[in-house]
Amino acid sequence: MKRYSAFAVAREALRNHKGWGRAWAAPEPKRHYDVIIVGAGGHGLATAYYLGRNFGITNVAVLEKGWLGGGNTGRNTTIIRSNYLQDPSAAIYEKARSLYETLSQDLNYNVMYSPRGVMMLAQTQAEVRGYRRTAHANALQGVQTEWISPARVKELVPIINIDGPRYPVLGALWQARGGTARHDAVAWGYARACSAMGMHIIQQCEVTGIRRENGRVAGVDTTRGAIACDKLGLVVAGHSGVLAEMAGFRLPIESVALQALVSEPIKPCMDVVVMANTVHGYMSQSDKGEMVIGGGADGFNNYTQRGSFHHVEETVRALVETFPMISRLKMLRQWGGIVDMTGDRSPILSKTPLEGCFINCGWGTGGFKSIPGSGWGMAELMATGESALTRAFGLERFREGRFIDESVAAGVAH
Amino acid sequence: MLILHCPNCGVDADETELAPGGQAHLKRFGPGSSDEDFHDYLFARENPRGVHFERWRHAHGCGKWFHAARDTATLEVFATYSAQTTEPPQAVLDAIAARRPGWTWRHES
Numbered sequence: 001m002k003r004y005s006a007f008a009v010a011r012e013a014l015r016n017h018k019g020w021g022r023a024w025a026a027p028e029p030k031r032h033y034d035v036i037i038v039g040a041g042g043h044g045l046a047t048a049y050y051l052g053r054n055f056g057i058t059n060v061a062v063l064e065k066g067w068l069g070g071g072n073t074g075r076n077t078t079i080i081r082s083n084y085l086q087d088p089s090a091a092i093y094e095k096a097r098s099l100y101e102t103l104s105q106d107l108n109y110n111v112m113y114s115p116r117g118v119m120m121l122a123q124t125q126a127e128v129r130g131y132r133r134t135a136h137a138n139a140l141q142g143v144q145t146e147w148i149s150p151a152r153v154k155e156l157v158p159i160i161n162i163d164g165p166r167y168p169v170l171g172a173l174w175q176a177r178g179g180t181a182r183h184d185a186v187a188w189g190y191a192r193a194c195s196a197m198g199m200h201i202i203q204q205c206e207v208t209g210i211r212r213e214n215g216r217v218a219g220v221d222t223t224r225g226a227i228a229c230d231k232l233g234l235v236v237a238g239h240s241g242v243l244a245e246m247a248g249f250r251l252p253i254e255s256v257a258l259q260a261l262v263s264e265p266i267k268p269c270m271d272v273v274v275m276a277n278t279v280h281g282y283m284s285q286s287d288k289g290e291m292v293i294g295g296g297a298d299g300f301n302n303y304t305q306r307g308s309f310h311h312v313e314e315t316v317r318a319l320v321e322t323f324p325m326i327s328r329l330k331m332l333r334q335w336g337g338i339v340d341m342t343g344d345r346s347p348i349l350s351k352t353p354l355e356g357c358f359i360n361c362g363w364g365t366g367g368f369k370s371i372p373g374s375g376w377g378m379a380e381l382m383a384t385g386e387s388a389l390t391r392a393f394g395l396e397r398f399r400e401g402r403f404i405d406e407s408v409a410a411g412v413a414h
Numbered sequence: 415m416l417i418l419h420c421p422n423c424g425v426d427a428d429e430t431e432l433a434p435g436g437q438a439h440l441k442r443f444g445p446g447s448s449d450e451d452f453h454d455y456l457f458a459r460e461n462p463r464g465v466h467f468e469r470w471r472h473a474h475g476c477g478k479w480f481h482a483a484r485d486t487a488t489l490e491v492f493a494t495y496s497a498q499t500t501e502p503p504q505a506v507l508d509a510i511a512a513r514r515p516g517w518t519w520r521h522e523s
Contacts, residue, residue, distance in 0.1 A: 241461035252457035254436070255486075300416075300434035300470075303463045303487045308415055310430050343457060398457045399449065 003108055023188060024068075024195035029202050029227050033061040035382065036220060036229040038207050038243060040064035041073040042183075042368065043360055044235035045190035045201075046375020047382070049107075052197040054376070055383035060199040061229075062191075063222060065206035069187030072237050075305070075337035076368040077260050077294040079273050079284065081118040081178035083145045085134050086404045088392035089346060090141040093366070095389060096373025100181060103372060109189030111181045112287070117272040118178030119148075119156065121322070123167035124278050131173035145175045159269050164321045167279055180273060180284055186371055210246045210357070217247070217356040232357045233382055238303070238338030240361035249353045252398050253340045253362055258297040259307030261315075261334035263326070265289030279318030283326075291326060293319065297339060297365060307336040339364050346404035349378055349390035358382050359395070419494050423476035435469035437461075438481050439501055463487050465510055465517055467502060470494075483510055 002008060002021055012019055035051060037044045040062045051057045064070075080100055082093035099106075100113045122128045131147060138145040150162045153172050162169040191201055202224070209221035210232070219228035234243045238255045265288050275282035282294045295315030298308070312334055320327045342348060342362040347370070349360045360378045363370060377389035392404060416429040425431075437459050443451040460466070466486045471479050479497040483506050484490065492513060493506040507519055 239463065241459075242463050245462075250454070250458040251461070252459065254459050254461050255463075298434075300468065301437075301461060301466050301486045302489070304489055308429065310415060310428075399453045 004110075023192040024201055027200045027202070029061060029200065029205065029222070029224055032219075032228040033200070034059040034229065035231045035233065036060070036227060037062045037233040037235055038220070039071075039234070039236040040068045040187070040191065040201055040203065041071045041235070041237065042069065042187050042190065042371035043237070043363070043374050043378070044233070045069075045187055045194055046371050047233055047235055047360065047378040048194045048199055048375075049190045049197075050375045050379035051383060052194065052199060054379055057383060058197045058199055060194070061227065062194065062199065062201045063205045063207055063220070063227075064201070064203045065223075067203050068191055068201065069184055072337040072339065072367055073183055073187045073371075075260070075335055076183055077282065077284065077292050078180045078183045078368060079118065079178070079275075079282070079294075080113070080181060080369040081175050081273075082143050082369070083118070083120065083134055083138055083173055083175045083178070084143075084406060085137050086346075086406060087141060088404050089406055090138065090143050092373045092377060092389050092393075093370055094141070094143050094373075095376060096370045097177065099372030099376065101177075103181075103186070103189065107189035107193045109185065109192055111185045111189050113179065113181040114287075115177045115179040116284075117156070118175045119153065119272055119274050120173040121153070121169050121274065121276045121278075122171045122173070123169060123276060123322075125170070127278060128170050131171070134173055143175075144177060145173055148172050148174045156272055157270055157274055159323055159325050160274070161322055161324050166321060167276075169322070178273065180286075183368060186368075190375075207243065207246070210243070210248075210354075212248070212354065215355055217354055230356065231382055233360065233378065234357065235360045235378070237361060237363065237367060238340050240340050240359065244352075244359070247352065247354045247357055251348070251359075251361070251395075253342055253348075254301055255303060255338050255340050256298045256300065257302040257304065257307065257336040258294075258339045258365055259311055259334060259336040260292065260294040261307075261312055262286070262293065262332050263291040263329040264332050266291070266329065269325070276319065276322055279322065281315040281319040283319060283323065290332065291329065297341070303338055305336050305338060307334050339367070341365075343398070344403035345406045347374070347393055348395055349374065349381060349387075349393040350395040351381075351385075352395065416489060416491070418470060418482055418491060420472045420475060420478070421480050421494050421496055422472065422478040425472070425475055427472055427475055431472065431474040433471045433473040435471055435479065438467040438469045441500075465492070465514060469497065485514075
């Protein structure tokens with residue numbers, strides 16, 4: 001792997017950019033790997049990367065049925081924050097956020113992490129109480145957040161209307177080190193780093209079956225032939241249910257569509273991320289100038305990666321009251337991703353009833369922000385069978401009633 | 415937009431009029447059943463990529479519950495039918511089988 005640097009840019013500028021080479025290899029699958037990860041999205045690639053970096057396991061294949069980062073990694077609103085209420089969630093999301101801080105240097109790939117600050121508006125008294133509570137919880141968890149006044153909200157976001165007739169802004173939960181990152185670059189950066197460690201990233205390779213021997217995982221059948229493995233990690237977000245069925249167990253998960261949209265690009269007008277959970281919408285401005293807007297999820301099972309007009313209308317109508325200046329913006333495009341929702345809106349990072357098979361899913365609407373932390377914990381779980389970061393997120397928590405209830409804590413939009 | 419025919423009032427209702435109620439035809443396991451059954455009843459869902467039976471309520475219409483058979487991968491609606499049943503009527507199963515050759519309804523109970 002050639003290192004990217006200012007020197008490399010200068011050198012290639014003098015060579016007509018002929019020396020860059022591929023960022024990652026496209027190898028033929030081997031017959032056997034120590035570890036197979038299914039799903040080359042952010043979480044799958046991060047898991048592979050930390051398996052190699054932290055545990056020296058590099059005989060790893062990452063199988064992807066489509067193309068790298070083509071699922072929810074490419075379909076989110078790129079927001080990174082860790083202001084969660086419950087201790088296990090705060091721990092894993094804060095681990096992720098802190099890894100994002102130095103991810104570009106670690107991967108030698110610019111993921112454009114921009115800690116511009118994330119603001120969660122409180123527009124009802126219930127939200128005021130909820131976010132004040134979260135701020136106190138975060139102080140105990142070592143997550144840097146604070147409760148800020150409406151005047152401070154207006155100072156940080158001049159385009160906001162804080163005395164909207166229906167939902168005035170009563171304050172906000174402010175996480176100054178939250179922000180955004182370039183979503184594709186996160187997947188590409190991890191892929192490049194994995195490939196450099198000798199791992200195989202195999203695209204256009206759909207898993208069609210999971211082989212079992214004596215109650216243990218033995219390998220997978222794919223559209224490119226059977227591949228054996230010692231350990232298998234299923235990291236496929238919305239399609240987890242389909243793979244779980246192949247492995248012979250069911251999950252407490254339902255897949256629904258979550259959608260987002262972007263406006264035409266405009267001049268810089270808002271340099272923080274604003275989430276308004278009561279009215280159900282969140283917005284940030286991309287480096288290109290587009291307003292990136294996210295809304296709510298469908299309530300019914302859905303595997304079609306597209307949105308619906310009435311959700312767009314609902315989200316935009318809600319945001320227009322809080323941001324009157326966007327009322328005349330044209331919307332450029334909208335898209336949907338399939339999110340895997342658990343009952344308590346917290347993820348599952350767990351061993352499964354099938355020995356040697358691990359699953360990482362259920363991130364619901366909070367997948368992108370957690371990529372490095374999820375990969376870190378999942379790699380530890382797969383390598384050692386135990387991880388402090390993921391212990392609370394086991395599948396058995398449903399049976400045992402130890403929910404990590406974030407659906408109330410985070411409102412509706414994660 | 416999803417449009418479902420409400421078998422109670424006969425209206426073709428838009429998605430915005432309806433409230434989704436999750437997977438249909440769950441068999442209830444209550445007091446006295448095994449932990450395994452109770453867990454599955456509460457949490458485990460089929461979540462298929464394909465034919466799915468679900469409950470809906472015509473919330474902003476007649477207010478009544480009904481069942482729908484739908485494909486989650488294509489959004490095709492096969493049929494809607496009464497909520498007063500514990501499994502899909504044969505006519506609904508036949509309608510799905512006609513559209514999805516080889517498909518069979520499997521129920522875990």
